[in-house]
Amino acid sequence: MTAETVIGAVPAKAEFRTCQYTGLKVDVAAQKLIIANAVAAVVFLAIGGLMGLLVALTRWPAVHLLPADWFYLILTGHGANVLLFWIIFFEIAVLYFASAVLLNSRLAAPKLGWLAFVLMIVGALATNVAVLQGDSSVMFTSYPPMKAQPHFYLGLILFAVGALIGCILFFATLVIAKEEGTYEGSIPLVTFGALTAAIIAIFTIASGAIILIPTWLWSLGFISDIDPLMYKVVWWGMGHSSQQINVSAHVSLWYLTAALLVGAKPLSEKVSRVAFFMYILFLQLASAHHLLAEPGMDASWKIVNTSYMMYLAVMGSMVHGLTVPGAIEAAQRRNGFNRGMFEWLRKAPWGHPAFSGMFLSLVFFGFIGGISGVVLGTEQLNVLMHNTIYVPGHFHGTVVAGTTLAFMGATYIVLPLIFQREIVWPKLAKIQPYVFGIGAAGISLFMMGAGTLGVARRHWDMTFSDASLGFAHSAGAFLMMGLNGVFAVLAAIGGIIFVLVVVGTALFGQKITSGHKLTFPLFSGGGAIASHYGSEKSPKLPGTIVLVSIFFVCFVLYYFINWKYLSELWLFR
């Protein structure tokens, strides 16, 4: 019995081509699905990113673009389109790539892949229609008792079912590849990382189903009541773990990019794999750190679930934070850039947008998203910034400057290898990761700054001009929100360049023929490294040691600064 008979599909005869740059055998059906999902992802990024710009311009006090009702509508649309639709469509593409392509295998049941795709598109459209109709401005978290239109929830459910099918195809493809012996030994590290992501996705989607289906029935009137606190506990079982999917996915892409562009091998396969595995083991109740400011939660419950469950996942990320730059340093030194502490870094392919995207993503994710996340998720410190705009600041550091930038970088590899088109406007492509990355890092930092000064998230008017009791924020808070607006424009320009380059390449890029020399070349032999396993042999890594030391010092300082802030608050217990 093959894997396909298990999931009820007829095994198909696959058609393959061989990639001239990596030597990988590419299933044409998988390639089509990767292209479709990546294109859908970019379309939703374009829509959602534009909405993000409108939101940021409204929160820029001097501009205050949208009226209040539109602001809340667009903000709901922004969260759904970027956090769910852009990210997850791209992740499905990553899953197909990491299974079928990296393992030289055919994709299980491509027809089901198309079914998944259609379900996801229909779901995303239904939710968008509900949002744009105006009766569903409930934010993508949709906390009850606030109620949206039924098709808002139904859209999310259909989207999740589609994503679930995508994950199942990924697992089935792994089984097929094993059965048909398309690879030897263990699966490569990138596929292993994708496997982590897919396993977490199953847990995530189950949590989502448990909470969204009853909420949908409630919006239809079949259920009379949804407990708001219970909703949050389960909803964040989806909401938080899905962030762990993003992390697993973008860390996998860091390894992939490092392998393809400088020939980097993991320092030790074992360490990197265990670090991925920690994401699975220690994330389940990490939803607790979204409930630190809720009434009636026990302190020991909070501490156990935020730290025992979370700091070990943090440790996983800290390990990748060493092994990814370490792998690059080792490879670069092997490539001959061995002088001094940092020649390996200076002479890295900074002009290749996949590399700059990947490396900036690594730095921003660690320094901005990672550190702020731990602080925000600390039981007592949470009171300092719960629901302030610090929170969006934190997760624009993780999911925009981290995940989105990593996905953008990877796209510059996918375009020539999978779309088989030469990248148009290479000069624009070259600067794009910098423009977007600096913009995204800027909005993260300035939103964090404004939140530290007390500015609320999801809030139309920080001047409180229509409130019966006025309150005046400090001048510093206004300045932060203004700077946030400026960097939002920068991020938006970076986003627009990205969309233009992808669409331009997909439509007008020169078709890549045999013998074509890529504008943004790969490291020769990188494909073999990405698609096999094997550790680096006893490297010397002085540069990486300096980098992680700086990181650690920042981490510790920032952590204690926040305890200092906390100790200056009114007393409460």
Place this chain on the structure above:
Amino acid sequence: MAVTPPERRIWWNEPIERVELVWIVIAFLWGLFMFVFMIAWHFIGQQNLSKEAYRIQPSAYEAKVDEFAKKNQVREEAGIPVVKAKPGGDVYLLGRLWQWWPILELEKGQSYRIHLSSIDWQHGFSLQPTNINIQVHPGLEHVISLTPTQSGEFGIVCNEFCGIGHHTMTGKIYVTEPKKAEAEQRLAEGDKR
């Protein structure tokens, strides 16, 4: 190119690089420290969120707040009662679309049992510019022992999205200097001169 033979090593038996090992140990110890520090703050710190909470019907909570306000009202501002609570006593604050009700008057250095609940949707109690942020649910009465350490006028903002009037939802807390301490401080300043 990909035809280079795979390195047939068994990855789970490979030795770990020393740099990696050191970093893993540092990361682990740091995680452990952060874990212990949260527990320690319950003993050494003065800012720990209370877990005292009761289920209550929103209408019952509303009645309690009304009664509290009627009994202790000292004046009115913008049509909202300003309520001065007994030090050490219970203080009730209500979140609803779209106001924090009533206005409170507290004394610096005194501890109060602040009750927080909503009668409709979720709201976010956000005391500014102090920056204390607590989630408020309908149907749950959260009790917090709060001691103001500064005097002056403080705003309460709503920072949980609660519909189209969310950004108009505000409240106020006045914190007065304690009378006796004030006198003492004046005396102390006089001594210096």
